[in-house]
Amino acid sequence: MKIKNNFTKTKKKDCLNQDRFVYKINNKINEDFISFLKSFGPVRVFRDFQIPLIKMDIPKKFRLSALMNSQDINIFFKNKDFMKKFEKKLDKNQSLIPTYS
Amino acid sequence: MTINESKIIDAVVGMNPHGNEEGIIDAFTVYLTNHYADYYNKISYKFEKALEAHGKDTANMAKPLLIEAGHVCGFNTFRGIHESDAWKGLIAPMCKNKEDEIIGLTATLNALGWGVWKVISVTPKKLVIRSKNTYESIGFMKEFGKSKHSECYLATGVAASFMNIIFQKDVYEDVNANAFSAKETKCRSKEDKYCEFVVTRKK
Numbered sequence: 510m511k512i513k514n515n516f517t518k519t520k521k522k523d524c525l526n527q528d529r530f531v532y533k534i535n536n537k538i539n540e541d542f543i544s545f546l547k548s549f550g551p552v553r554v555f556r557d558f559q560i561p562l563i564k565m566d567i568p569k570k571f572r573l574s575a576l577m578n579s580q581d582i583n584i585f586f587k588n589k590d591f592m593k594k595f596e597k598k599l600d601k602n603q604s605l606i607p608t609y610s
Numbered sequence: 611m612t613i614n615e616s617k618i619i620d621a622v623v624g625m626n627p628h629g630n631e632e633g634i635i636d637a638f639t640v641y642l643t644n645h646y647a648d649y650y651n652k653i654s655y656k657f658e659k660a661l662e663a664h665g666k667d668t669a670n671m672a673k674p675l676l677i678e679a680g681h682v683c684g685f686n687t688f689r690g691i692h693e694s695d696a697w698k699g700l701i702a703p704m705c706k707n708k709e710d711e712i713i714g715l716t717a718t719l720n721a722l723g724w725g726v727w728k729v730i731s732v733t734p735k736k737l738v739i740r741s742k743n744t745y746e747s748i749g750f751m752k753e754f755g756k757s758k759h760s761e762c763y764l765a766t767g768v769a770a771s772f773m774n775i776i777f778q779k780d781v782y783e784d785v786n787a788n789a790f791s792a793k794e795t796k797c798r799s800k801e802d803k804y805c806e807f808v809v810t811r812k813k
Contacts, residue, residue, distance in 0.1 A: 524640060524686055557621060559703035562696055568631045574695040583695060
């Protein structure tokens with residue numbers, strides 16, 4: 510058994526040539542993960558979508574979208590310093606849930 | 611067809627796209643603008659009239675430029691929407707084929723306030739799409755009265771962009787691609803009952 514606690518991050522450019530990031534986490538997004546996201550601010554979950562959509566737009570922090578049961582999180586950081594804080598907390602959150610490989 | 615258009619419109623309206631503290635409407639991983647249609651109409655038709663007044667050499671330049679502007683706008687905006695999480699969660703599960711995706715894009719177009727558009731027919735080779743209330747035809751009639759030719763340039767470009775997004779994709783990466791172009795065959799500014807756009811591959 511090997512416990513993995515990290516995530517992968519991919520940088521993309523948006524139409525304004527700004528950096529956006531796609532985080533691939535180890536575990537599928539579920540209600541527990543939504544509770545984790547709520548620690549950063551209000552979360553909107555569109556539950557009438559066939560695959561529920563999660564959206565956040567937190568002043569001076571980030572904009573985020575993700576799909577329930579997916580492992581990808583799309584984020585635009587409004588504040589680069591906040592990115593480090595987010596990653597630290599995300600890493601800790603993912604380490605709490607062991608995955609087996 | 612399996613697309614539930616009213617569900618898409620309700621869902622997009624329910625997302626309440628609006629500007630955040632930076633003034634950015636980040637609705638589908640693209641940046642939308644909330645624009646005055648009359649202002650857009652005024653600057654595009656004044657631009658056309660100015661080029662006509664300038665002389666024969668420039669008289670016919672406005673139309674292709676404004677159509678391509680609409681194509682670039684439509685291609686980037688709706689490609690972003692097509693790749694967004696909102697598309698994957700709401701519309702993609704309804705689509706059984708690429709033709710359904712064209713209808714899904716049209717539903718988002720309607721939800722974003724571009725008029726009431728309806729796909730009449732769509733195949734991988736040809737799209738026929740109509741609108742009874744394009745803001746360009748309404749704006750032209752209000753400002754200049756009846757036209758001798760079709761006036762919905764931005765809408766023509768957007769219609770072409772739908773086919774390029776779904777059936778072509780690499781239209782800007784490969785400039786020699788046999789991409790789609792559109793013609794407005796009927797227009798309310800000519801006193802037709804509706805505006806109709808026919809999209810086919812460039813020859």
